[in-house]
Amino acid sequence: MTAYAIGNLHPKPVLDDEVFVYMERIQATLDPFGGRFLVHGAPAREVREGTWPGAVVIIGFPTYEAARSWYDSAPYQALIPLRTRHMTGDVLLIDGTPENYDPARTAASLRAAKASAADDVQPDKD
Numbered sequence: 001m002t003a004y005a006i007g008n009l010h011p012k013p014v015l016d017d018e019v020f021v022y023m024e025r026i027q028a029t030l031d032p033f034g035g036r037f038l039v040h041g042a043p044a045r046e047v048r049e050g051t052w053p054g055a056v057v058i059i060g061f062p063t064y065e066a067a068r069s070w071y072d073s074a075p076y077q078a079l080i081p082l083r084t085r086h087m088t089g090d091v092l093l094i095d096g097t098p099e100n101y102d103p104a105r106t107a108a109s110l111r112a113a114k115a116s117a118a119d120d121v122q123p124d125k126d
Contacts, residue, residue: 001063001064001095001096001097001098002060002061002062002063002095002096003060003061003062003063003064003066003067003093003094003095003096004038004058004059004060004061004067004093004094004096005035005057005058005059005061005067005070005071005091005092005093006056006057006058006059006091006092006093006094007055007056007057007058007089007090007091007092008052008053008054008055008056008057008089008090009041009054009055009056009057009083009087009088009089009091010053010054010055010087010088010089011054011055011086011087012086012087015086016085016086018082018083018085018086019082019083019086019087021082022079022082022083025079026076026079028075029070029073029075029076029079030059030070032070032073033061033066033067033069033070033073034061034062034066035059035060035061035066035067035070036059036060037057037058037059038058038059038060039056039057039058040057041055041056041057042055042056043055043056044056054089060096064093064095067093068093071093
């Protein structure tokens, strides 16, 4: 199942050359793991709900294991300080949904689990 590395990054107003070196080298760290940029550093065009400061990065991987192996790899670990010295943010690894994902089926499962949990709660009999 496809997985993603997602970043919400907050660069400083003036980028240091280290950030450019990071950008020049990151693709070589992704290639062995089948990673590719889907979104790279784009600010949100519209924030329709809530707030979303920063720039969005989304990298797709063929599997969660590939995403994790990339992040933990020595070549990528060596690059991380080039980014983190010049921008803050949040980065996460997350599974995608399977091709046949059906949100209605998920809702039905959650509804059934909720009903089952409610049935398991017995009032105290004193």
